[in-house]
Amino acid sequence: MLMRRLLWIPWRWWRRASQWLLLLLFLWLFRRTQYGDSDLLAGGENLLFRLDPLVGATAMLAARQWIAQCWPGLLLAALTLVGGRFFCGWACPLGTLLDGFHRLACAGPLAVWRRLHRHSYDRLEQVRSTIARAARFLRYLPLFTVLAAAAIGFSLIGWIDPFSLLFRGLTFWVDPMWYDGADAVFQWSNDGWIASHVQPWAGKHLLPAAATTFQWAAVSAVLLAVPFLLELVGRRFWCRYVCPTGALLELLSRGSRLQRVPARPCPSCRRCADVCPMDAVDPNAGATPESCTLCMNCVDACPKEMVQFRVKSVKGEKGAKGTKEGKAGGNLSRRGAIAGLIVGATVPAAAAVTAWRRPASPPVDLLRPPGVGDESRFLDLCVRCGECMKVCPTNVLQPSWFEAGLEGAFAPRVAVRFQFERGYCEFGCTLCGQVCPTGAIPRLSEKQKQSQPIGLAYLDHRRCLPWAESTPCIRCEEMCPTKAITVVRTYTAKDKAGQDVEIQQPAVDRTLCIGCGICESSCTIPGVAGIHVLRPEAPNPGTEFLLKDSERKPT
Amino acid sequence: MDRREFLERVAAWSTGVCLVSPVFKVRDIVAAELKSRKPSVLTVARGKDCAALVDRTLKPLGGIEAFVQKGMRVVVKPNIGWDRPPEQAANTNAAVVKAIVQRCLGAGAKRVMVFDRPCNDPRRSYARSGIPAAVASIGDPRAQCVQLNPKRCVPVQIDGGKSIRQFEFYRDALETDCDCYINVPVAKHHALARLTLGLKNIMGVLGGNRGELHKDIGQRLADLNLVVRPKLTIIDATRILLRNGPGGRNLDDVKALDTLVASADPVAVDAYATTLFDLKPDEISSTVAAFKLGLGEMDLTKVKIVEA
Numbered sequence: 081m082l083m084r085r086l087l088w089i090p091w092r093w094w095r096r097a098s099q100w101l102l103l104l105l106f107l108w109l110f111r112r113t114q115y116g117d118s119d120l121l122a123g124g125e126n127l128l129f130r131l132d133p134l135v136g137a138t139a140m141l142a143a144r145q146w147i148a149q150c151w152p153g154l155l156l157a158a159l160t161l162v163g164g165r166f167f168c169g170w171a172c173p174l175g176t177l178l179d180g181f182h183r184l185a186c187a188g189p190l191a192v193w194r195r196l197h198r199h200s201y202d203r204l205e206q207v208r209s210t211i212a213r214a215a216r217f218l219r220y221l222p223l224f225t226v227l228a229a230a231a232i233g234f235s236l237i238g239w240i241d242p243f244s245l246l247f248r249g250l251t252f253w254v255d256p257m258w259y260d261g262a263d264a265v266f267q268w269s270n271d272g273w274i275a276s277h278v279q280p281w282a283g284k285h286l287l288p289a290a291a292t293t294f295q296w297a298a299v300s301a302v303l304l305a306v307p308f309l310l311e312l313v314g315r316r317f318w319c320r321y322v323c324p325t326g327a328l329l330e331l332l333s334r335g336s337r338l339q340r341v342p343a344r345p346c347p348s349c350r351r352c353a354d355v356c357p358m359d360a361v362d363p364n365a366g367a368t369p370e371s372c373t374l375c376m377n378c379v380d381a382c383p384k385e386m387v388q389f390r391v392k393s394v395k396g397e398k399g400a401k402g403t404k405e406g407k408a409g410g411n412l413s414r415r416g417a418i419a420g421l422i423v424g425a426t427v428p429a430a431a432a433v434t435a436w437r438r439p440a441s442p443p444v445d446l447l448r449p450p451g452v453g454d455e456s457r458f459l460d461l462c463v464r465c466g467e468c469m470k471v472c473p474t475n476v477l478q479p480s481w482f483e484a485g486l487e488g489a490f491a492p493r494v495a496v497r498f499q500f501e502r503g504y505c506e507f508g509c510t511l512c513g514q515v516c517p518t519g520a521i522p523r524l525s526e527k528q529k530q531s532q533p534i535g536l537a538y539l540d541h542r543r544c545l546p547w548a549e550s551t552p553c554i555r556c557e558e559m560c561p562t563k564a565i566t567v568v569r570t571y572t573a574k575d576k577a578g579q580d581v582e583i584q585q586p587a588v589d590r591t592l593c594i595g596c597g598i599c600e601s602s603c604t605i606p607g608v609a610g611i612h613v614l615r616p617e618a619p620n621p622g623t624e625f626l627l628k629d630s631e632r633k634p635t
Numbered sequence: 636m637d638r639r640e641f642l643e644r645v646a647a648w649s650t651g652v653c654l655v656s657p658v659f660k661v662r663d664i665v666a667a668e669l670k671s672r673k674p675s676v677l678t679v680a681r682g683k684d685c686a687a688l689v690d691r692t693l694k695p696l697g698g699i700e701a702f703v704q705k706g707m708r709v710v711v712k713p714n715i716g717w718d719r720p721p722e723q724a725a726n727t728n729a730a731v732v733k734a735i736v737q738r739c740l741g742a743g744a745k746r747v748m749v750f751d752r753p754c755n756d757p758r759r760s761y762a763r764s765g766i767p768a769a770v771a772s773i774g775d776p777r778a779q780c781v782q783l784n785p786k787r788c789v790p791v792q793i794d795g796g797k798s799i800r801q802f803e804f805y806r807d808a809l810e811t812d813c814d815c816y817i818n819v820p821v822a823k824h825h826a827l828a829r830l831t832l833g834l835k836n837i838m839g840v841l842g843g844n845r846g847e848l849h850k851d852i853g854q855r856l857a858d859l860n861l862v863v864r865p866k867l868t869i870i871d872a873t874r875i876l877l878r879n880g881p882g883g884r885n886l887d888d889v890k891a892l893d894t895l896v897a898s899a900d901p902v903a904v905d906a907y908a909t910t911l912f913d914l915k916p917d918e919i920s921s922t923v924a925a926f927k928l929g930l931g932e933m934d935l936t937k938v939k940i941v942e943a
Contacts, residue, residue, distance in 0.1 A: 115756075115758055115759065117758065117761075117762040118762075263784070263786065267784075267786050267787075289758060290757075290758070473756045473758060473759060474756050506718060506755060506756045506759060507718060507755070508718050508759065508763070509756070509759065545850070551850050552827060552849060552850060552851070552852065553827075553846075553849045553850060554826055554827050554849070555827075555846050555849050557826050557827075558754075558825065558826065558827060558881060558882075559754060559882070560882075561882060562884070563879050563884050567826055575851075581851075584826065584827065602754075602846060603846070604844070604846030604847060604849055604850070606844075
């Protein structure tokens with residue numbers, strides 16, 4: 081039996097303290113997921129994803145391999161088996177944000193509405209309970225779908241995993257806005273007090289280290305908005321009916337030894353049902369005790385101080401009412417389970433839709449981060465968490481969209497030129513492999529990274545200035561870190577003014593090229609460059625003129 | 636002032652501010668300088684101890700006090716172009732930069748800014764070069780090694796330019812924001828420009844698309860040097876990059892010379908540094924173009940060379 085209070089402080093307050101501290105920890109780790117004057121990160125930046133048992137489960141299922149670094153997920157699963165779904169109530173950063181959002185944006189306005197327009201508010205309540213009933217039936221659908229899809233090697237987790245949604249939303253949408261907004265203030269302050277006193281501190285602790293831009297940021301923003309919009313339908317609606325990680329923890333918590341006593345509210349009072357965010361203690365038959373997140377609201381709210389959480393003995397106490405009822409009611413009804421399995425079983429059919437599936441051979445310009453060899457294995461292992469894109473110092477890692485099908489969405493790609501942004505893979509940087517929670521991007525040493533081709537560069541002699549227009553340039557030669565680009569021919573031409581100019585023509589030695597893309601990104605030709613990096617296995621695009629052997633030698 | 640008048644004034648001022656052309660203009664001082672120019676003095680010193688080397692190099696030129704006066708806003712502009720370790724000679728020697736910054740602080744500078752716009756990732760290049768750490772180790776808040784904010788770029792009109800008429804510059808390097816600009820490049824090989832020395836080091840205070848400059852690099856570098864006029868150029872030849880520049884591939888490309896070359900004449904100092912690579916000054920197109928624009932003297936026989 082647990083005490084009603086710990087050190088005279090209500091449990092609810094402990095829970096809130098834990099929630100906000102862990103949210104701060106998450107944000108702190110998020111902020112540290114960037115280059116900080118060291119080639120090695122401190123470690124632990126990807127902790128949240130390694131802690132998510134669903135992330136580990138889907139990656140391992142899809143790739144058919146054991147991923148050792150996902151061990152914290154096993155730990156959480158084991159703790160949930162014993163202690164119930166405490167993670168959702170006490171630790172989940174998205175859950176904490178939803179609670180905060182509820183207090184800020186939902187609770188107040190809804191109470192006012194309820195007071196002023198009782199009738200329409202009651203109608204809303206009816207609609208909500210209808211939605212909730214339907215949603216309850218579909219409770220395990222997202223989980224089963226994601227797992228079934230993973231089992232046949234079809235990655236959908238990026239669309240629905242709560243931490244992926246949160247991390248990507250923060251990285252792609254919130255951070256760039258946050259940085260730009262702060263920068264505008266600093267620029268406005270110019271050399272004033274804000275610039276001298278606030279900027280250094282804020283730049284170090286609150287802001288991302290550099291401005292970033294991400295493709296499809298709006299999609300990630302909309303996906304992140306979904307849990308918050310659902311919060312308007314009901315408290316913790318996302319956590320109760322959609323979140324697949326929550327569903328997995330809920331399944332695991334069915335054997336939990338921690339039980340609420342009494343399981344049902346007393347007939348004369350339903351305070352505990354009112355304060356329960358998870359609908360776990362409902363006086364009606366629809367209660368779902370296993371969705372209890374041990375938030376302790378009911379313990380603190382009971383006017384008679386009757387509610388307790390008890391550790392059920394292994395033999396099964398007669399007094400623990402929760403035991404029987406916990407199994408009788410609940411989210412996982414037989415019908416719901418069968419429906420989930422049926423829909424899960426249709427996933428292979430959906431996966432057969434060509435546009436959704438990864439292509440047999442990826443597009444030649446779809447470059448993956450350093451060290452990623454096999455595209456298909458990469459798509460299996462990658463959980464679309466966005467860590468690599470957050471940490472990339474040059475912002476060259478961008479989310480894919482449908483280049484590799486629907487399931488390839490949000491997986492990182494090396495986007496050397498997109499829209500008006502340019503980037504390249506920094507020669508000495510190995511950060512993306514250090515933060516990848518599943519090893520989809522392998523952890524490489526600097527030496528290994530510098531010998532693993534991301535792609536290979538091919539000149540386009542029809543665009544390259546020294547080849548096509550007798551104009552001096554060789555910016556690519558200047559930038560190339562491996563000096564794979566050399567000057568192969570030098571000749572004298574006349575410029576517009578009729579004066580002699582020396583033209584140096586570059587060529588690529590593809591035995592040295594590692595496809596970092598700095599040549600393409602720094603090429604002086606705007607728009608489409610005069611040199612392109614293609615996947616290592618891609619055939620020669622034939623944009624280079626054939627040179628005589630005598631001309632191939634560097635001058 | 637009533638409300639109506641206030642609103643009218645706000646509207647009028649806003650319109651005015653919005654319509655004013657934001658292009659900067661720099662005084663045309665070349666012609667005036669040419670008339671009053673004395674023969675250029677150039678000093679060369681060799682030695683292992685960078686701090687002593689800086690002192691010896693500056694002494695014949697009148698010490699740092701000849702360039703930095705009390706209360707001046709100083710910019711020390713090294714080359715931090717590449718994410719390479721210091722021994723690969725792709726960036727200016729941090730010890731040299733530190734010694735120069737210390738001399739400037741000693742002369743009573745109000746603030747000393749150290750910056751560059753790297754070709755590689757700015758944060759990585761800075762960290763690897765060791766220059767921010769060296770500047771921080773001085774422990775004087777007046778000296779700061781800062782990352783440049785692209786929003787502080789302003790377009791500058793180049794009236795005397797022959798190949799470009801306008802380009803974007805970082806404000807902090809312009810004479811509006813800087814009283815004494817000290818150029819501290821590292822001497823390196825460069826395939827297109829043959830060598831990268833003092834005149835080419837100006838690339839690090841430019842905004843905009845620097846790739847454009849490659850189409851006529853010699854003349855364009857000279858044109859740009861009309862805008863930012865270093866009071867002093869100290870070429871770091873403690874280690875020079877002989878080939879595969881400007882980034883360098885490995886230590887085989889590097890040669891230790893333990894040399895500093897300094898002068899107030901940006902052309903003479905480049906001309907002399909060229910000879911360290913066994914090349915002639917007229918083989919470097921930017922040196923020739925800058926000489927023709929009257930930025931300095933490239934004929935080393937007309938320069939007073941002091942071996943310090």
